[in-house]
Amino acid sequence: MNRVEFATAGVDSETRSKVSGRYKRITRAVNGEFWGSQSQIEHTLQVGSYGRGTATSASDLDVLVSLPRTEYERYDAYRGNGQSRLLQAVKAAISATYPRTSIRADGQVVVVDFSDGVKFELLPAFARSSWSGEGFDYPDSNMGGRWLSTNPRAEQAAMKEKNDASNGLLLDTCKHMRKIHDERFSSYKLSGIAIDSFVYRAMGDWRWIGEGGGPAASPGAYENVLLDAYNTRSANGLFAFSLSSPGSNQPVDVSRSLECLGKVLRVMAE
Secondary structure, three states: OOOOHHHHOHHHHHHHHHHHHHHHHHHHHHHHHHOOOOOOOOOOOEEEEHHHHOOOOOOOEEEEEEEHHHHHHHHHHHOOOOOHHHHHHHHHHOOOOOOOOOOEEOEEEEEEOOOOHHHHHHHHEEOOOHHHHHHEEEEEOOHHEEEEEEEEHHHHHHHHHHHHHOOOOHHHHHHHHHHHHHHOOOOOOOOOHHHHHHHHHHOOOEEEEEOOOOOOOOHHHHHHHHHHHHHHHHOOOOOOOEEEEOOOEEOOOOOHHHHHHHHHHHHHHH
C-alpha cells in the first residue's frame, strides 16, 4: 500500500483512486520542473493530519514536496521575497498539468483546489544538511519573506510511538475530537496540529486496556483529565498557552483554536 492509499484508507474506492491519481500527476509535474524526472512517487512526503495518522476525511491533503537544495540557494539570493517567487514557480509547474483548476500561492503553501471539494496543500521544502539539523526549510512569503523549519518525520515517529504505547488511544482521541468539531463546531477554527499536540501532551500514560489488562477507569475519567489539563493551562479558556508539536518540539499557535478546543473537550466530558 503506497502512502496515498494508506492516507485514504476507509474512503470509498472511487474517491481513493481519484485522489491517488491527482497526487501522482502533481508529483510528476513538480519533479519534472525541479528534478528533471517523471517520477510520480519520489520527493514527496505526506504531512499534516494524514502524515500523523489523525485525518478523518480525504478532502484536504497536506503534501511536502522536497526540492533540490540548489533551488533554496537560488531563491534565497533574490532581493525581495524570493519565497513568494518560489511558490509562484511551483504553482506554474502544477498549472501546466491542471490549467482549469483553481491553484494559488497562499503564504507558505500552494493550494490546488479541485471543483469536487478535494484540496491539496503543497509545501515546497528543502532537506537540511546533516550539520544544520534534521528536517526541512520551507518558504513563508508573509511579511516580506523568510525561511522556516519543520521536521514532520519526527512528529510522525513520536505520534506512532505514543499511539502504540497507548494501544491506539492517542489517534482515536484525536480523530474523535475532529469528528465533534466537524459535526458541532465547524464554524470555529480548530487546527489539526493543535488537537494532536494537545492530546499528545495532556493524555499522560492513559491507554486502552486490552483483555486481561486490568480494571477499566470509571466512565468520563480520561475525558476529564483532558479537560482539566485545558482548564489549568488556559485559566478556563481565558488565555492561550504555549504548546509544542510532538517529536519536533516546534511551537504550535493555539490562539485561534483555543475557544473551540475548550468546546470540544467539554462535550467529551459531558
